[in-house]
Amino acid sequence: MPPKTAKKILSNKLEDLSAENFKKFRRELVDRKDGVKMNQVEDKDYMVVSEVMINVYTEKEALKVAEEIFREIRCKQDADELVEEAKKAGLCSAAEGSSEEEHFVDRHRTELIQRVTTVAPILDKLLKAKVIQNEAYDEIMGLRPSQNQMRMVYGSVQGAGRSAKDLFLQILKEQQPFLIDDLMKK
Structure with a gap:
């Protein structure tokens, strides 16, 4: 089976969130003020939000941003699982991985x-x-x-x-x- 794409990993993790945590995730995403606008994600489902993130950021950056937001909204297990899946797929998303990567x-x-x-x-x-x-x-x-x-x-x-x-x-x-x-x- 081919490794999962960043988009697939991200959409799967967003789908797993409760409705309340997904709402928090979208709010934090917009509050970052680094590219995602409210009208892009307001009242949108997990697939649209993951698509927007991949388009606004690079694939690796979208995973990193998602990990940071999961931790900010106190979804540590989701953040850890995202990192683990990204590593299995050969993608770098964890803060420890991305800090080594030059911006x-x-x-x-x-x-x-x-x-x-x-x-x-x-x-x-x-x-x-x-x-x-x-x-x-x-x-x-x-x-x-x-x-x-x-x-x-x-x-x-x-x-x-x-x-x-x-x-x-x-x-x-x-x-x-x-x-x-x-x-x-x-």
Whole structure:
């Protein structure tokens, strides 16, 4: 039997949740503010929610996000089972596995610094999400050229942690889709 896909693992675990815990899961997913919108998951079933997560995040990232949310809503057994199934399928979802994996924005830091030329819309979204503060926003906007702006953005995102990097990647996917597509192929 072929190994399960990330989507199958995720939809199976979401299906196992009680109605109340599934509601909590959807609420936490939207509260993360890193890509999933309320209208994408509100009143939707487990299959739609898993599909949305796979589309918004990468497969591995969707499993990691699901694991984090399971733990946040106190569904530790579901989180542990998700990790175990992901390992059996050869997918990395556990925090201990993903911490060893270099984040996309770290792996492609140099190219992103060189190739992202329009920084203002990215900054606007980071400010709105409270990843950066007004002072940092003003300081970055005052820098020239765009490469210096991106270096400063990296410093701010780096200091805010992995979830900020995830949000930064989501913003880059929206603002620079062709560049991110190109880098994902490498």
